Structures are given as C-alpha cells and as structure tokens.
Amino acid sequence: MFSPRIELAITTAIEAHGLRRRKAGSAFEATHALSVGLIVSDFGGAENSVVAALLHDTLEDTLLNQEVIRDRFGDYVLAIVTDLTEPKKPVAWRRRKEAYIECLRQSPRDESRTVASADKIHNLSSMVDGLENQGVTFIDMFTAGLEGMVWFQREVHRMLTKEWSHPILDEHGRQLERFLLAAKNLR
Template identity: 35%
Template sequence: MNRYILDLFSLVVEAATVAHGKQTRKGNGTPYITHPFTVALLLLQAGCSEETVAAGLLHDTIEDTNLSFEEIEHKFGQQIARVVRECSEYDKSKGWEERKQHKIDHLHTVSLEACMVMCADKLHNIRATVREFEAKGDDVWGRFNRGKEKQEWYYRSVVDVLGKRVPDFPLYSLLKQEVDELFR
C-alpha cells in the first residue's frame, strides 16, 4: 500500500472516530465506530477501491454526525464525498417507512460504489441482528422502530435491488444468505 493511501486512511479513520465520538450502537451499547470500521474492512476484503473503503468508513457521518458533505469533499475529494452522500438518508425528519422506501428507490440510481458500501453496511447490520437474535430470540425485534415484519420488508427489498445492481459483488451473496436465514 502506498503512502498516499496510508495517509488517506489515517485521515479518514481520524475524521470518522472524532465525528462519531461517544455514540453507541442501538441496542447493545457497543461504540458506534466499530460499525464503520467493520464496513470498511468488509469492503477492503471484497477488493474495493481505496476511495470506496474510505467512503465506507465515513458512510454514516453526514446523517448521524456534524460532519458535512462540504467538509468531506474538502478533506477527501469529490468521489468519496459523493458516495457518502449517496449512502445518507435524505431527510431524517420523515417517518421510518418513507425514509426506507426512499432508500430502496434511491438504490436504483446511486453509483455502484454506493451500492457496495450499502451492501457492506446492511451485511454488518444483519449480522449484528442475527447475533442478538441467537442470544435473545424474538425479543430482539423490540429494539427496532418497527417490528420483524417491517424489518423483513426493508431488508428483502434492499437485497432485491442490490441483486439487480451488484449481483456479482462478493458481499451481495453473503447479505442475501444472512437475510434469508434470519427471516426464514
């Protein structure tokens, strides 16, 4: 790995860690930063470009922190900022169903890099849910804004669209398998 890439990753790791600060993961209290780190590692293992891996580290910053699109663009360039924006929810003041339907519809038009980041994001999320389900059973669904049926609708819809956009992406088949197993 060349020095530019190492410098980029160092700066992106720092920005994501500072931005997410003391946030924790919903339901289990794990430091939130473990999620973008895992997403980035999944993307790296899948052979994605350095810019896509960097966007994976930053994918939740626009919607969940004070880090803005403009700051990301200034610090890390247009390509990374564009992918992060494509992965962000458009309006968190809207209801859950409207936000999730918009995300599903949006998947049809975003870049392939954003599809890859969202695939890694959903794969990590579903794996965390599977682990909690194995420990708590159906009680796990109580931590979500919507119950099991809505979660199943959302994840199966995402899998359906990603299957049309990035069917050969290595993480896609893993996501599909995990969703099928959880919601069988």
C-alpha cells in the first residue's frame, strides 16, 4: 500500500528517529518502524493503521510531540500511537510494561492491537537473531534480563489472543514460539 499520507509518515518517522540505532544490534530505529508498517500492510491494515505503525515509537523514543502527529495525521492516528506509548521513565520497567498491556487491553481500537502485534512480531524476530548470534551478550543489553523479556512477550500475546481475533496473531504466535525456543536454548 502506498499513499501520500504513508510517504509523509515514512518521512516523519525518519526525521524523528534520525540515524539512532536500536538498543541491541546494528539496525536503525527507523528500520524497525518501516518493518512494522510493512507487517501491518501485509496483514491488510488500512492506511491509518500503516501510518500509526510507522509512527508507533515516536512519542516514546523521540522528541516528536503529539501536536505534530495530530496536525499531520489526525486524532485517530494519534490515538493509536498513544495506545502504544509506554509511560516515561523513571517508572520501573515492569510497571511500564504492565501499563502498556493494560492500555492495549482497554483500547477500543483494534488497529492498536494490530500495530502492537506487528511490533512484537518484528521485535521477536530481532530478538531470536540476537539470542542465536550473540547469546548472553545480547541479553545484557536489556534491563529486564531474559526472564523479564519472556514474561513480557508471553503476556502481550496472551492478552491479545484473549481479547481479540485476527490473522496476525498466528504469525505473532509463531515468532513467540521461536523466541521461547531460542531463550530455552540459551539457558
């Protein structure tokens, strides 16, 4: 899917994320945003969902503010992105993750769940690569450690499958199983 709005969202994501790299690995943050947008599109997401997917980490990880998203893409896209934004630090890691899960559970927007699932699909795939190629060195880059990562990924998938039905959850489940196997093999 392509449209001028999607092109503007790509530009906005790249401007917001710049050339910053993800926490673990050499991939750029913007590459993750583009990947999540492609996954949403692959699973039939409408334009608003793809736009929100491209912007899903901007409020949390960049200096982009809500007004820019609202002005460029409207209140609905802003609502989806807000659903996917964790509380700011210094809130403890576990509490941020619990708040994220609860916000998704309570959201009236299935589009938020689609983007969240696509985000987790890409994160899980990246984490499997990291576990297989870097082992314990990869885990050391994360605050939560392996057990926390396993807990969070299981809880997000459990909540989504309990609250909602969508074909994307099959791929989400496959990536979760790959991650759990890679985590088990590391122990």
